[in-house]
Amino acid sequence: MAESNQPSRHSLRQPYLLFVGDVDLLAAAKTASGLLQWRPDACAGQLRLPGGVDLGLPDMSPETAAAAGVGTMVIGAVNPGGVIPPQWIPAILEALEAGLDVAAGLHQRLNDMPEIAQTARRLGRQLHDVRHADRSFPTGTGARRPGKRVLTVGTDCVVGKKYAALAIEQAMTARGLSADFRATGQTGVLIAGGGVAIDAVVSDFVAGAAEWLSPAAADDHWDVIEGQGSLFHPAYAGVTLGLMHGSQPDALVICHEPVRDRLLSVDYPVQPLDRFIEANLAMARLTSPDVVAAGICLNGGRMSDVEIAEAILRVEGETGLPCCDPIRHGAGRIVDNLLRLVP
Amino acid sequence: MAESNQPSRHSLRQPYLLFVGDVDLLAAAKTASGLLQWRPDACAGQLRLPGGVDLGLPDMSPETAAAAGVGTMVIGAVNPGGVIPPQWIPAILEALEAGLDVAAGLHQRLNDMPEIAQTARRLGRQLHDVRHADRSFPTGTGARRPGKRVLTVGTDCVVGKKYAALAIEQAMTARGLSADFRATGQTGVLIAGGGVAIDAVVSDFVAGAAEWLSPAAADDHWDVIEGQGSLFHPAYAGVTLGLMHGSQPDALVICHEPVRDRLLSVDYPVQPLDRFIEANLAMARLTSPDVVAAGICLNGGRMSDVEIAEAILRVEGETGLPCCDPIRHGAGRIVDNLLRLVP
Numbered sequence: 226m227a228e229s230n231q232p233s234r235h236s237l238r239q240p241y242l243l244f245v246g247d248v249d250l251l252a253a254a255k256t257a258s259g260l261l262q263w264r265p266d267a268c269a270g271q272l273r274l275p276g277g278v279d280l281g282l283p284d285m286s287p288e289t290a291a292a293a294g295v296g297t298m299v300i301g302a303v304n305p306g307g308v309i310p311p312q313w314i315p316a317i318l319e320a321l322e323a324g325l326d327v328a329a330g331l332h333q334r335l336n337d338m339p340e341i342a343q344t345a346r347r348l349g350r351q352l353h354d355v356r357h358a359d360r361s362f363p364t365g366t367g368a369r370r371p372g373k374r375v376l377t378v379g380t381d382c383v384v385g386k387k388y389a390a391l392a393i394e395q396a397m398t399a400r401g402l403s404a405d406f407r408a409t410g411q412t413g414v415l416i417a418g419g420g421v422a423i424d425a426v427v428s429d430f431v432a433g434a435a436e437w438l439s440p441a442a443a444d445d446h447w448d449v450i451e452g453q454g455s456l457f458h459p460a461y462a463g464v465t466l467g468l469m470h471g472s473q474p475d476a477l478v479i480c481h482e483p484v485r486d487r488l489l490s491v492d493y494p495v496q497p498l499d500r501f502i503e504a505n506l507a508m509a510r511l512t513s514p515d516v517v518a519a520g521i522c523l524n525g526g527r528m529s530d531v532e533i534a535e536a537i538l539r540v541e542g543e544t545g546l547p548c549c550d551p552i553r554h555g556a557g558r559i560v561d562n563l564l565r566l567v568p
Numbered sequence: 569m570a571e572s573n574q575p576s577r578h579s580l581r582q583p584y585l586l587f588v589g590d591v592d593l594l595a596a597a598k599t600a601s602g603l604l605q606w607r608p609d610a611c612a613g614q615l616r617l618p619g620g621v622d623l624g625l626p627d628m629s630p631e632t633a634a635a636a637g638v639g640t641m642v643i644g645a646v647n648p649g650g651v652i653p654p655q656w657i658p659a660i661l662e663a664l665e666a667g668l669d670v671a672a673g674l675h676q677r678l679n680d681m682p683e684i685a686q687t688a689r690r691l692g693r694q695l696h697d698v699r700h701a702d703r704s705f706p707t708g709t710g711a712r713r714p715g716k717r718v719l720t721v722g723t724d725c726v727v728g729k730k731y732a733a734l735a736i737e738q739a740m741t742a743r744g745l746s747a748d749f750r751a752t753g754q755t756g757v758l759i760a761g762g763g764v765a766i767d768a769v770v771s772d773f774v775a776g777a778a779e780w781l782s783p784a785a786a787d788d789h790w791d792v793i794e795g796q797g798s799l800f801h802p803a804y805a806g807v808t809l810g811l812m813h814g815s816q817p818d819a820l821v822i823c824h825e826p827v828r829d830r831l832l833s834v835d836y837p838v839q840p841l842d843r844f845i846e847a848n849l850a851m852a853r854l855t856s857p858d859v860v861a862a863g864i865c866l867n868g869g870r871m872s873d874v875e876i877a878e879a880i881l882r883v884e885g886e887t888g889l890p891c892c893d894p895i896r897h898g899a900g901r902i903v904d905n906l907l908r909l910v911p
Contacts, residue, residue: 364803364804365802365803365804365834366802366803366834367802367803367834367835367836368834368835423771424770424771424772425770425771425772426770426771427767427768427769427770427771428766428767428768428769428770428771428774428806428807428810429767429768429803429804429807431771431806431807432802432803432804432805432806433803457854459708459709459710459775459813459814459854459855460707460708460709460710460772460775460776460813461707461708461772461775462775462809462810462813462851462854463771463774463775463806463807463808463809463810463811463813464771464772464774464806464810465806466805466806466809467771467805467806467807468806470802470803470805470806471802491708491709491710491711492710492711493710493854504850507847508805508851511800511802511805511836512802
């Protein structure tokens with residue numbers, strides 16, 4: 226159950242019915258496709274309006290989904306401007322009437338739409354606006370806590386930090402380790418079924434929210450924490466640093482796109498990897514003095530198999546760290562190194 | 569006028585009537601005494617309830633104050649828990665009725681108290697909850713902008729960053745320079761009559777808020793920006809870094825208390841000054857490649873004249889930077905160095 230006075234701490238009932246609306250491109254249904262890729266077992270069916278893209282899941286009405294045990298309908302498509310178009314509203318109301326909660330990662334809040342909010346309240350359903358958070362966290366303490374934690378850090382935004390963390394969790398689970406993906410962005414929260422959109426937290430509470438997100442755990446448990454922003458991004462480095470300090474990572478995994486030399490959204494260069502790694506470790510040592518760099522995940526989405534293989538060899542030679550494209554190769558070699566470095 | 573949809577961007581009508589309520593200790597009226605110290609010309613009078621401390625200002629009723637041209641009544645006292653006690657409410661309503669706006673830097677919002685909020689709305693008055701901010705800022709761009717900027721950075725919280733910035737502004741103004749104190753905390757906002765409580769801004773927008781706070785200016789204009797937190801504080805370093813990146817400082821002034829070797833609120837050491845300065849400059853270079861350290865303000869509040877003099881000589885010897893206790897000595901020597909280093 227979501228804690229209604231703490232909307233930043235989302236906890237979603239799975240499995241999901243994925244709502245793709247009337248968007249006809251898979252790219253516009255990226256929340257749905259990300260869920261399907263990383264949590265296929267959590268995706269019970271799809272609900273399409275006329276013209277909506279087919280994800281390959283069983284088509285279900287909200288009533289059918291509720292009868293099949295679905296807990297939450299996830300708005301899996303994005304609409305220009307991040308708003309919920311009028312033609313989606315009847316399906317959302319129908320889902321609430323059928324007994325489902327509804328979750329969305331859009332700028333516009335479900336809770337701000339009177340008809341939806343009133344219907345949810347009347348029926349006792351939960352509305353999850355996972356992009357949003359409030360200030361209901363304590364400030365950070367910096368106190369050391371047990372359990373192992375690895376944080377993905379990126380040389381830019383949108384460079385694969387979430388995918389890297391999911392691939393690491395997947396490889397750990399495949400080795401029989403106890404591991405949890407800890408989500409810090411809206412898509413990650415939907416995939417994990419919980420977490421906090423860290424960039425929506427009031428700045429004073431970011432480190433505290435990160436401490437809450439990856440709490441004290443058994444000595445052999447791994448929390449694999451999704452990073453945000455970049456320590457060298459002029460808009461978001463503060464978010465990155467607060468998340469890093471609160472996470473107290475035993476290890477960092479660096480995420481990087483070899484063919485990107487300028488940041489995506491601002492006129493700044495991507496830092497050289499050696500300098501980037503050194504600076505991230507230096508800042509992380511404040512709350513985790515023995516932190517190490519355990520590997521590098523390259524984003525090869527715009528590279529051929531040959532190009533990414535060459536990039537991996539070059540980066541491994543330059544840094545001495547195991548390197549992979551987690552989408553192509555998984556993160557097994559990085560997990561091996563994590564287990565070696567953080568015994 | 570405050571922008572009602574942007575409560576984080578406060579702009580207050582001066583002069584002020586300082587409300588001290590019924591608190592009988594000057595320490596509990598520290599907002600009022602800070603205003604009186606740094607903006608005596610903005611303080612037209614005081615309003616005391618029975619038992620309230622005497623600031624030495626003319627006693628004024630709200631009606632008298634309004635007739636004398638006062639724009640805003642400032643709640644200048646703090647009450648345990650940061651709440652507004654019931655016995656203060658009649659005076660607040662009276663001020664609104666008399667034509668004054670009302671400003672407070674408490675945790676409890678004036679805007680959340682129905683009787684006060686309704687009265688203000690009915691009369692068209694502004695309520696300024698300067699501790700609070702919303703997300704109504706753009707994200708940062710990191711684009712270079714003209715004008716000169718100096719940011720105070722501290723080895724801990726509550727170490728004198730606001731006083732250092734005010735002393736620097738005062739010394740600049742005394743030299744005939746064009747300078748503005750840029751407030752980033754609630755007391756600073758009241759002193760400056762505007763600014764933003766940066767630690768209340770949603771983390772994604774901190775750098776953007778700092779860019780807004782110290783905008784492009786004439787080449788010879790100085791913005792003197794109040795720092796927040798510390799780059800080596802496990803709870804607040806992200807706030808510090810976002811403010812630093814958005815501020816694009818040409819120079820840093822370091823604030824430090826020599827007799828403090830542990831942070832106040834968490835179990836962490838105060839960093840050695842040389843390491844602290846080097847790390848702050850390294851991080852600031854992202855958005856301001858030529859940033860320099862221009863001086864050190866020591867907080868000598870718990871030290872004798874002899875002790876602070878010895879500390880100043882020692883720190884100057886260790887760092888090679890001009891050093892002062894701004895409360896005792898003003899910041900003139902640091903301003904001289906700023907003008908030499910940032911021509």
